[in-house]
Amino acid sequence: MKLARATTAARLRRLSALPVMVLLAILAIGLGIASPHALSAQNLINILNQQASLILVTVGQTIVVLTAGLDLSVGSVVSLTTAIASHDIPFAVPLAVLAALAVGLVNATGILKFGIHPILMTLSTMTAVQGLALLIRPIPGGTVPDWMRSYAGAELFGLPLPVILTALAVLIAGMAISHSRFGLHLMATGASPQSALLGGVNTGRIILVAYLLSSLFACLGGLNLAARLASGDPLVGAPFGIDSIAATALGGTQLSGGLGGVAGPAAGVLFLALLGNGLNLLNISTYYQMIIKGALLILAVSAHRRNQPGL
């Protein structure tokens, strides 16, 4: 049988990040014309530095979304991490990492062992972990170890260290998703857990690792944020859950699982940030900004739906 067909899997995956990249480029050019300051190196570095935490959280979120899951608890994990890391106790940072991993373990257990829907499961842990963060640090404050403070201010080749490390994390996660066995199994699990299981994928382990990684990346985002703010804040992570999901969807990762990567979602974070930054530079009021953001999000996500054949 001779068959000719254009769509290769690799091409489809590359295409998934295309719309957001195009949007990002259009936005950047538009802003550059509207305000000469918008594309200044300093402003771009500022945006990257500000968004490093959300990008890290979004990388974890993307991994879970690839399995057709969703992790609403990442925001609370960010808050919890800043709350723990800002306490002057020995091993505060390792403790924060362990706490985050425990949240991931609870999420995966609920979803795998008790068959709870990911939204409900992570909604529950989101609420509980938020409470825990408030318990540990009822009001913002505290201080982080000196090394974290110097990390936040450090620069390498004229770029802030947090930006460099975040870029590295995105790169490694991107490689893992597109070129490792784990990444392939993530996408298999997301498309159809039943088929993946029959095909020889240990789907339970994949889902467990996905939620652990999601919590871990949320923790890294939280540590980065605590370092930047030099303090803890029990509510600081609250917007991260929804924001990371919005960026993931914007970045071409299908919420139904099985298709996507981290480059698109990372670009999605930058798109939303550049949008806010640009609207600020143009002195557009916050109320209009919210309306514009919501409308653009619908527009961008609907742009994805058309170029995904066969799925």
Add this chain to the structure above:
Amino acid sequence: MLLEVTDITMSFGPVQALRGVSLALRPGSVHAVLGENGAGKSTLMKIISGVFPPSSGEIRVGGAPVSWHQAEQARAAGVSTIFQEFILLPNLSVAENLFLGREPRNRLGLIDRPRMREESRRILARVGLDLNPDVLTGSLRVAEQQMVEIAKGVMRDARIFVFDEPTAALGDREAAQLFALIRQLRTEGKGVLYISHRLPELFDLCDEVTVLKDGQYAGHFLMKDTGPEELVTTMVGRRLDQLYPPRPAPATGAPLLELRAVKVEGLAGPVNLSVGRNEIVGLAGLEGQGQIEITRAIYEGHTLEAGEILFDGKAFDHSGPTGGIAAGIGLIPEDRKADGLFLPLSVARNISAGLLPGLGLGRSAPQPKAEIEAQVRRLRIRLRDTGQTIGELSGGNQQKALLARWLVRGVRLLICEEPTRGVDIGAKSEIYAILRELADRGVPVLVTSRELPELIGLCDRIVVVRDGATVAEIPGAEATEERIMAAAIRGGQR
């Protein structure tokens, strides 16, 4: 023996799906497993492919006993299953699917794509598939996906291939390709287990057959020594010609329903049709020639563009289903689950839905318990009690419940689209008997069906539809598949 299954029992809670089933598969043979829906075929196949372990019994592969609780173990032992619902992942490439779970890796621990691609190409060629291994699996046709699935088995050196109703979604040409590949597997000395209830293809393809009935072993035959009648009798427990109730003498008298030069929206027309007071009339034709549009025009009316529909000699309201219902016409729709049943509701509520007068606003549905239960007994609907959720019933019992809905209402004519779709042979014959009894009592039935033998066996007259027009009318006693097909394709004389 390649595979020996001995005395397998399988229980799901209180339900016993398999009891003492045995089967032996020879190398270089295609072995059919035949049975009605619910006879236990799929359960047996899932046990053989390791999806779940049996409650008791023994499985031997190449003489050695095995104990599997994961599909991967069966696969490692050389059993490759092509499931009814595909297990290929549509979002992965063909090569990724082939190597899923055993991807070759390079020194960096990453997937070695060049090697994967090269090996995939080689394996695909072995099953006669010239396909770019990087192509997205979801963009392949169903037949191609099945062949990729087979290639996956070939690649893993499987000795036993299990096919679960593989032709269900295939066209004739694709099915022929698949059969060629299965024959090739047989020549290579593999063993093939082949589940299907399409009798003709079994005689075409298989060497022997094991028949299951109600979860039990019912017989084993060599294909060359048996025929369709014997297999159906074994499978159903009754003879094929007893499936349909006897036809009474041709009816006379004024028709109850008459369609005169009717033109339905979107179809060429015209439709001329009459249904007598004690008749079962069938609408036959190739798929999508307007059969359903005609029945809906009678029932709902609003697609009627020209001509007249008379019921008992009188015109009636054609603005929507309420007109037809008020006149006394009932409809059992083609898609039972979507258009007929309220799946989450109880059997009693589903039946009493026929009693809702008008819009039923502000009133709760009346539930004359005695009447509902009388219908349940009369139609022999098998259920725990009438409070049971209708979604839990088998297709045949659901269909009977729909019949009961119209009977409690006192319908005067029944339209049955695909009366036995997704219904077991046992329940089929019961439904045929009910329809015949209705006609005898003066409630005629208008039937559409994709299965010509069903129309031939059941109907008093068969009206052939082509391109939205009635083109031929054949008395049931004289009808053959050839005659109907000839009229359906070429048209014919009236």
Add this chain to the structure above:
Amino acid sequence: MMLKKILLTGTMLAGFAIGPAFADAPELNPALSPVAGAPMVDLPASTKQSFVLGFSNISVVNTWRVQMVEELKNEAALHPEISQLIISDAGGDVNRQVADIESLIARGVDAILVSPGSEVALNGALEKAHAAGIPTIIFSSNATPEHYTVKLLADDAQFGRDGAKFLAEALGGKGNVIALRGISGNSIDNDRFRGVTEVFADYPDIRIIDQGFGDWAYDKGKQVCESLLIAHPDVQGIWSSGGAMTQACAEVLEENGLPMIPMTGEANNGFLRTWKEKGLQSVAPVSPTWFGQQGVIAALRVLEGAPIARDNLVNPPPILGDQIDGFYRADLGDAYWVGSPLPDEKLKELYGK
């Protein structure tokens, strides 16, 4: 110290002599006064003729903050020497506020006004502004960098003290009081309540027998007040951390046929209306919205070299029962915060009925 003052005066005089005289510089509201011992700002006057001001706001989450920002914009528009005012709103996200401040620094504004969302989180960014030589004006809530130019803050404890003193006098120094508090753990609420306990420490016969958190909201306040009054129908006074909760409490008393006991309110239009209509015994401590306006004035004084202290506190006197008519605006809605410097047409646009 003396020497420094003389030097300072010298600089000021020099500034007067050469150019845009600081005599033209706007004056701060007299309700703002330097903290005891606060040094004067000793930056040289800017040589520029016009200024770009940047304002980093944490959020516009409630009407108090909306009015504060409007007053800031209004004031900036009154001064032709302000060529541009850049406002960034962090939407409640301190991380974004850090980036907003960094962005203002990158744009090279002449002064940065900050209404901070955190006491500590912005310190790094504010230090960067200092290092870049940009004056920083911190107002309405505190941030604690080592280096800053001017702070304009309210003493929230004073809000509590004003109400507590009124209650102590109205009750004749004796009685049981319930406290309606704001959001649990909120620093403003904590400070206000600290003021209350300070005052009552001098009145051993006044006891706070119960308290509840009404989140400063009317509906939540009503629930909390209802349950507190059911538990303690015989209380003699109510202290409230916010006007909307007092409004709610007055209605609970009325609905249940209980006597109108003394209760403290807050200087917003809705509470003044209830006070007037129901003839409450009350007092309205003021939490001024005009920080934004004063922030602009402070920035101009710094840039024009006019004298201004580094640390300033606002202590407006509370509104008393016989002063209601001087503040209450029947033509404006309940959400209006009284004593606004905004022009009438702007107020009508924001709060008109």
